[in-house]
Amino acid sequence: MEHKPVLYKEIIHALQPQSGGHYVDGTLGAGGHARGILEACTPDGQLLGLDVDPHALALSRETLAPYDGRIHLVQASYITITQQLAALKWDFVDGIVLDLGASSMQFDNAERGFSFMQDGPLDMRFGSNAFQSAEDIVNTYDERDLADLIFRYGEDRDARRIAKAIVMNRPLRTTRELVAVIEKASPRRGDRTHPATQTFQALRIAVNEELASVESVLPQAVAALRSGGRCAVISFHSLEDRIVKDYFREQSKELVNPPYERIYEVERKAVVEIINKKPIVASDEEVKDNPRARSAKLRVIEKL
Numbered sequence: 234m235e236h237k238p239v240l241y242k243e244i245i246h247a248l249q250p251q252s253g254g255h256y257v258d259g260t261l262g263a264g265g266h267a268r269g270i271l272e273a274c275t276p277d278g279q280l281l282g283l284d285v286d287p288h289a290l291a292l293s294r295e296t297l298a299p300y301d302g303r304i305h306l307v308q309a310s311y312i313t314i315t316q317q318l319a320a321l322k323w324d325f326v327d328g329i330v331l332d333l334g335a336s337s338m339q340f341d342n343a344e345r346g347f348s349f350m351q352d353g354p355l356d357m358r359f360g361s362n363a364f365q366s367a368e369d370i371v372n373t374y375d376e377r378d379l380a381d382l383i384f385r386y387g388e389d390r391d392a393r394r395i396a397k398a399i400v401m402n403r404p405l406r407t408t409r410e411l412v413a414v415i416e417k418a419s420p421r422r423g424d425r426t427h428p429a430t431q432t433f434q435a436l437r438i439a440v441n442e443e444l445a446s447v448e449s450v451l452p453q454a455v456a457a458l459r460s461g462g463r464c465a466v467i468s469f470h471s472l473e474d475r476i477v478k479d480y481f482r483e484q485s486k487e488l489v490n491p492p493y494e495r496i497y498e499v500e501r502k503a504v505v506e507i508i509n510k511k512p513i514v515a516s517d518e519e520v521k522d523n524p525r526a527r528s529a530k531l532r533v534i535e536k537l
Protein backbone atom coordinates (compact mmCIF):
# COMPACT_ATOMS: atom_id res chain seq x y z
CA MET A 234 0.00 0.00 0.00
CA GLU A 235 1.36 3.41 -0.88
CA HIS A 236 2.12 5.64 2.07
CA LYS A 237 -0.04 8.75 2.07
CA PRO A 238 1.71 11.74 3.58
CA VAL A 239 -0.35 13.12 6.43
CA LEU A 240 -1.29 16.83 6.27
CA TYR A 241 0.55 17.09 2.96
CA LYS A 242 -0.93 20.38 1.72
CA GLU A 243 -0.61 21.87 5.17
CA ILE A 244 3.11 21.02 5.33
CA ILE A 245 3.82 22.60 1.95
CA HIS A 246 1.78 25.64 2.89
CA ALA A 247 3.61 25.93 6.23
CA LEU A 248 7.12 25.70 4.75
CA GLN A 249 6.43 27.69 1.57
CA PRO A 250 9.49 26.20 -0.15
CA GLN A 251 11.25 28.56 -2.53
CA SER A 252 13.68 28.03 -5.34
CA GLY A 253 17.23 28.26 -4.00
CA GLY A 254 16.16 27.29 -0.50
CA HIS A 255 17.63 24.57 1.71
CA TYR A 256 15.22 22.18 3.42
CA VAL A 257 15.41 19.21 5.76
CA ASP A 258 13.03 16.30 6.02
CA GLY A 259 14.13 14.55 9.22
CA THR A 260 11.68 11.66 8.77
CA LEU A 261 11.74 10.75 5.09
CA GLY A 262 9.55 7.64 5.23
CA ALA A 263 8.41 7.02 1.67
CA GLY A 264 9.47 10.52 0.67
CA GLY A 265 5.98 11.95 0.21
CA HIS A 266 6.53 15.24 2.01
CA ALA A 267 10.06 15.46 0.62
CA ARG A 268 8.78 15.16 -2.93
CA GLY A 269 6.26 17.94 -2.34
CA ILE A 270 8.97 20.19 -0.92
CA LEU A 271 11.32 19.49 -3.84
CA GLU A 272 8.54 20.10 -6.34
CA ALA A 273 7.71 23.43 -4.69
CA CYS A 274 11.34 24.65 -4.60
CA THR A 275 12.04 23.86 -8.26
CA PRO A 276 14.35 24.48 -10.03
CA ASP A 277 17.21 24.58 -7.56
CA GLY A 278 16.04 24.20 -3.97
CA GLN A 279 17.84 21.41 -2.13
CA LEU A 280 16.75 18.88 0.44
CA LEU A 281 18.56 16.89 3.10
CA GLY A 282 16.51 13.79 3.94
CA LEU A 283 17.10 11.56 6.96
CA ASP A 284 15.60 8.30 8.15
CA VAL A 285 16.95 5.60 10.42
CA ASP A 286 15.10 2.91 8.49
CA PRO A 287 17.12 1.54 5.54
CA HIS A 288 13.90 0.40 3.81
CA ALA A 289 12.42 3.88 4.02
CA LEU A 290 15.63 5.33 2.66
CA ALA A 291 15.70 2.91 -0.28
CA LEU A 292 12.11 3.73 -1.13
CA SER A 293 12.69 7.49 -0.88
CA ARG A 294 15.68 7.15 -3.16
CA GLU A 295 13.35 5.75 -5.80
CA THR A 296 10.58 8.29 -5.18
CA LEU A 297 13.02 11.18 -5.25
CA ALA A 298 15.16 9.97 -8.17
CA PRO A 299 13.76 12.70 -10.47
CA TYR A 300 15.33 15.29 -8.16
CA ASP A 301 18.81 13.79 -8.28
CA GLY A 302 21.41 16.52 -7.83
CA ARG A 303 19.16 18.43 -5.43
CA ILE A 304 18.85 15.74 -2.77
CA HIS A 305 21.13 14.46 -0.02
CA LEU A 306 19.75 11.33 1.61
CA VAL A 307 21.38 9.88 4.71
CA GLN A 308 20.50 6.89 6.87
CA ALA A 309 20.72 8.60 10.23
CA SER A 310 18.61 9.77 13.12
CA TYR A 311 17.25 13.29 13.02
CA ILE A 312 18.99 13.84 16.34
CA THR A 313 22.21 14.09 14.29
CA ILE A 314 20.80 16.99 12.24
CA THR A 315 23.49 19.45 13.36
CA GLN A 316 26.24 17.06 12.24
CA GLN A 317 24.50 16.33 8.94
CA LEU A 318 24.14 20.04 8.17
CA ALA A 319 27.80 20.64 9.02
CA ALA A 320 28.80 17.84 6.63
CA LEU A 321 26.91 19.65 3.83
CA LYS A 322 28.32 23.01 4.94
CA TRP A 323 24.81 24.37 5.27
CA ASP A 324 25.05 27.04 7.96
CA PHE A 325 21.31 27.65 8.08
CA VAL A 326 18.22 26.16 6.47
CA ASP A 327 14.89 27.59 5.30
CA GLY A 328 12.60 24.82 6.47
CA ILE A 329 12.50 21.62 8.48
CA VAL A 330 9.76 19.01 8.60
CA LEU A 331 9.44 16.24 11.17
CA ASP A 332 6.62 13.76 10.71
CA LEU A 333 7.14 11.73 13.85
CA GLY A 334 6.56 8.10 14.69
CA ALA A 335 6.10 5.08 12.48
CA SER A 336 5.00 5.09 8.85
CA SER A 337 2.09 3.05 7.56
CA MET A 338 4.64 0.96 5.64
CA GLN A 339 6.25 0.03 8.93
CA PHE A 340 2.87 -0.69 10.55
CA ASP A 341 1.74 -2.77 7.59
CA ASN A 342 4.83 -4.96 7.54
CA ALA A 343 4.13 -7.76 10.05
CA GLU A 344 7.84 -8.59 10.24
CA ARG A 345 8.58 -5.25 11.88
CA GLY A 346 6.39 -6.10 14.87
CA PHE A 347 4.66 -2.68 15.17
CA SER A 348 1.13 -3.96 14.64
CA PHE A 349 -0.97 -5.84 17.16
CA MET A 350 -3.28 -6.79 14.32
CA GLN A 351 -0.71 -9.01 12.60
CA ASP A 352 1.58 -11.72 13.89
CA GLY A 353 5.28 -11.02 13.77
CA PRO A 354 8.44 -10.89 15.86
CA LEU A 355 8.45 -8.44 18.78
CA ASP A 356 10.90 -6.08 17.12
CA MET A 357 9.58 -2.47 16.75
CA ARG A 358 12.94 -0.91 15.92
CA PHE A 359 12.79 1.90 13.35
CA GLY A 360 16.44 1.31 12.55
CA SER A 361 19.53 -0.49 13.71
CA ASN A 362 20.46 2.46 15.94
CA ALA A 363 17.99 1.20 18.57
CA PHE A 364 19.97 -0.78 21.11
CA GLN A 365 17.11 -3.03 22.20
CA SER A 366 14.01 -4.55 20.63
CA ALA A 367 10.53 -4.89 22.11
CA GLU A 368 11.36 -8.55 22.74
CA ASP A 369 14.34 -7.54 24.88
CA ILE A 370 12.20 -5.18 26.96
CA VAL A 371 9.27 -7.54 27.39
CA ASN A 372 11.49 -10.43 28.47
CA THR A 373 14.08 -8.70 30.62
CA TYR A 374 12.51 -5.73 32.45
CA ASP A 375 11.31 -6.42 35.94
CA GLU A 376 7.61 -6.14 36.61
CA ARG A 377 7.72 -2.72 38.17
CA ASP A 378 9.78 -1.18 35.36
CA LEU A 379 7.45 -2.73 32.79
CA ALA A 380 4.41 -1.34 34.59
CA ASP A 381 6.03 2.11 34.76
CA LEU A 382 6.86 1.99 31.06
CA ILE A 383 3.34 0.96 30.04
CA PHE A 384 1.83 3.57 32.32
CA ARG A 385 4.14 6.41 31.33
CA TYR A 386 4.37 5.87 27.58
CA GLY A 387 1.03 4.13 27.04
CA GLU A 388 -1.00 6.00 29.67
CA ASP A 389 -2.75 2.70 30.32
CA ARG A 390 -4.70 2.41 33.57
CA ASP A 391 -4.19 -1.37 33.50
CA ALA A 392 -0.40 -1.07 33.31
CA ARG A 393 0.20 -3.02 36.52
CA ARG A 394 -2.06 -5.90 35.55
CA ILE A 395 -0.56 -6.09 32.08
CA ALA A 396 3.01 -6.02 33.43
CA LYS A 397 2.21 -8.79 35.90
CA ALA A 398 0.66 -10.95 33.18
CA ILE A 399 3.64 -10.38 30.87
CA VAL A 400 6.10 -11.45 33.56
CA MET A 401 4.03 -14.57 34.37
CA ASN A 402 3.88 -15.63 30.72
CA ARG A 403 7.46 -15.01 29.64
CA PRO A 404 9.21 -15.66 27.39
CA LEU A 405 7.11 -13.90 24.74
CA ARG A 406 8.49 -13.89 21.22
CA THR A 407 5.70 -12.71 18.92
CA THR A 408 3.16 -9.91 18.72
CA ARG A 409 0.34 -12.47 18.81
CA GLU A 410 1.64 -13.97 22.06
CA LEU A 411 1.86 -10.52 23.63
CA VAL A 412 -1.61 -9.52 22.41
CA ALA A 413 -3.11 -12.71 23.90
CA VAL A 414 -1.55 -11.93 27.29
CA ILE A 415 -2.79 -8.32 27.23
CA GLU A 416 -6.29 -9.31 26.16
CA LYS A 417 -6.55 -11.64 29.15
CA ALA A 418 -5.15 -9.11 31.63
CA SER A 419 -7.08 -6.12 30.32
CA PRO A 420 -10.29 -7.07 28.54
CA ARG A 421 -12.04 -4.59 26.27
CA ARG A 422 -13.92 -1.93 28.17
CA GLY A 423 -16.57 -1.27 25.60
CA ASP A 424 -14.69 1.50 23.82
CA ARG A 425 -13.34 0.91 20.36
CA THR A 426 -9.68 0.92 21.32
CA HIS A 427 -8.05 -2.49 21.34
CA PRO A 428 -6.56 -3.28 24.79
CA ALA A 429 -3.10 -3.79 23.25
CA THR A 430 -3.00 -0.33 21.63
CA GLN A 431 -1.37 1.46 24.53
CA THR A 432 1.14 -1.25 25.44
CA PHE A 433 2.29 -1.40 21.82
CA GLN A 434 2.62 2.39 21.74
CA ALA A 435 4.58 2.32 24.99
CA LEU A 436 6.99 -0.36 23.76
CA ARG A 437 7.58 1.44 20.47
CA ILE A 438 8.31 4.72 22.23
CA ALA A 439 10.75 3.00 24.59
CA VAL A 440 12.50 0.91 21.93
CA ASN A 441 13.15 3.95 19.75
CA GLU A 442 13.64 6.45 22.58
CA GLU A 443 11.12 8.58 20.77
CA LEU A 444 10.50 11.22 23.42
CA ALA A 445 14.19 11.79 24.15
CA SER A 446 14.79 12.07 20.40
CA VAL A 447 12.13 14.77 20.01
CA GLU A 448 13.55 16.63 23.00
CA SER A 449 16.99 16.47 21.43
CA VAL A 450 16.05 17.53 17.90
CA LEU A 451 13.89 20.58 18.65
CA PRO A 452 16.64 22.91 19.94
CA GLN A 453 18.89 21.78 17.08
CA ALA A 454 16.15 22.49 14.55
CA VAL A 455 15.47 25.95 15.93
CA ALA A 456 19.20 26.74 15.96
CA ALA A 457 19.56 25.56 12.35
CA LEU A 458 16.82 27.80 10.95
CA ARG A 459 17.67 31.07 9.30
CA SER A 460 15.60 34.09 10.25
CA GLY A 461 12.21 33.63 8.60
CA GLY A 462 12.79 29.87 8.27
CA ARG A 463 10.10 27.52 9.49
CA CYS A 464 9.90 24.25 11.35
CA ALA A 465 6.79 22.06 11.07
CA VAL A 466 6.29 19.08 13.35
CA ILE A 467 3.55 16.47 13.10
CA SER A 468 3.00 14.33 16.18
CA PHE A 469 0.64 11.42 16.69
CA HIS A 470 0.24 11.13 20.42
CA SER A 471 -0.18 13.52 23.29
CA LEU A 472 3.17 12.80 24.96
CA GLU A 473 5.04 13.86 21.85
CA ASP A 474 2.77 16.79 21.12
CA ARG A 475 3.22 18.13 24.65
CA ILE A 476 7.00 18.22 24.22
CA VAL A 477 6.67 20.09 20.91
CA LYS A 478 4.05 22.51 22.25
CA ASP A 479 5.97 23.31 25.43
CA TYR A 480 9.30 23.81 23.66
CA PHE A 481 7.86 26.08 20.98
CA ARG A 482 5.96 28.06 23.59
CA GLU A 483 9.04 28.49 25.73
CA GLN A 484 11.11 29.67 22.76
CA SER A 485 8.43 32.18 21.78
CA LYS A 486 8.48 33.98 25.14
CA GLU A 487 10.14 37.36 25.49
CA LEU A 488 11.24 36.77 29.04
CA VAL A 489 12.35 33.73 30.90
CA ASN A 490 12.08 33.66 34.66
CA PRO A 491 14.12 30.83 36.01
CA PRO A 492 12.23 29.35 38.95
CA TYR A 493 15.30 29.51 41.16
CA GLU A 494 15.82 33.23 40.61
CA ARG A 495 13.00 35.43 41.76
CA ILE A 496 14.74 38.77 41.99
CA TYR A 497 16.50 39.08 38.66
CA GLU A 498 14.71 38.37 35.49
CA VAL A 499 16.85 36.90 32.78
CA GLU A 500 16.01 38.94 29.75
CA ARG A 501 15.90 37.20 26.46
CA LYS A 502 14.27 38.00 23.20
CA ALA A 503 11.85 35.46 21.81
CA VAL A 504 13.58 33.15 19.36
CA VAL A 505 10.57 31.94 17.41
CA GLU A 506 7.04 32.96 16.57
CA ILE A 507 4.29 30.39 16.85
CA ILE A 508 2.45 30.37 13.53
CA ASN A 509 -0.62 28.45 14.61
CA LYS A 510 -1.79 28.89 18.20
CA LYS A 511 -3.86 25.72 17.98
CA PRO A 512 -2.42 22.61 16.33
CA ILE A 513 -3.52 22.01 12.76
CA VAL A 514 -5.44 18.75 12.41
CA ALA A 515 -6.52 16.73 9.39
CA SER A 516 -9.81 17.48 7.66
CA ASP A 517 -12.68 14.98 7.92
CA GLU A 518 -12.07 14.17 4.31
CA GLU A 519 -8.42 13.28 4.92
CA VAL A 520 -9.28 11.17 7.97
CA LYS A 521 -11.87 9.25 5.94
CA ASP A 522 -9.25 8.56 3.33
CA ASN A 523 -6.42 7.86 5.77
CA PRO A 524 -7.52 6.92 9.33
CA ARG A 525 -3.95 7.34 10.61
CA ALA A 526 -4.36 11.10 10.10
CA ARG A 527 -7.00 11.17 12.85
CA SER A 528 -4.53 11.72 15.68
CA ALA A 529 -2.08 13.94 13.75
CA LYS A 530 -1.29 17.38 15.16
CA LEU A 531 0.83 19.86 13.26
CA ARG A 532 2.66 22.71 14.96
CA VAL A 533 4.59 25.33 13.02
CA ILE A 534 7.04 27.99 14.16
CA GLU A 535 9.02 30.66 12.35
CA LYS A 536 12.49 31.73 13.46
CA LEU A 537 12.62 35.42 14.31
Ligand SMILES: C[S@@+](CC[C@H](N)C(=O)[O-])C[C@H]1O[C@@H](n2cnc3c(N)ncnc32)[C@H](O)[C@@H]1O
Binds near residue numbers: 266267284309312333
Ligand atom coordinates in the same frame (compact mmCIF):
# COMPACT_ATOMS: atom_id res chain seq x y z
C1 LIG B 1 5.40 9.00 9.66
S1 LIG B 1 6.81 8.44 8.81
C2 LIG B 1 7.22 9.73 7.73
C3 LIG B 1 6.50 9.72 6.42
C4 LIG B 1 6.97 10.76 5.44
N1 LIG B 1 6.72 12.10 5.92
C5 LIG B 1 6.36 10.59 4.07
O1 LIG B 1 5.83 11.56 3.53
O2 LIG B 1 6.42 9.49 3.53
C6 LIG B 1 8.05 8.55 10.02
C7 LIG B 1 9.42 8.07 9.59
O3 LIG B 1 10.35 8.58 10.54
C8 LIG B 1 11.34 7.63 10.74
N2 LIG B 1 11.97 7.91 12.03
C9 LIG B 1 11.51 7.64 13.26
N3 LIG B 1 12.37 8.07 14.19
C10 LIG B 1 13.41 8.65 13.52
C11 LIG B 1 14.61 9.29 13.92
N4 LIG B 1 14.94 9.44 15.20
N5 LIG B 1 15.41 9.78 12.95
C12 LIG B 1 15.10 9.65 11.63
N6 LIG B 1 13.99 9.02 11.21
C13 LIG B 1 13.14 8.55 12.14
C14 LIG B 1 10.63 6.31 10.66
O4 LIG B 1 11.55 5.28 10.33
C15 LIG B 1 9.60 6.58 9.56
O5 LIG B 1 10.08 6.17 8.32
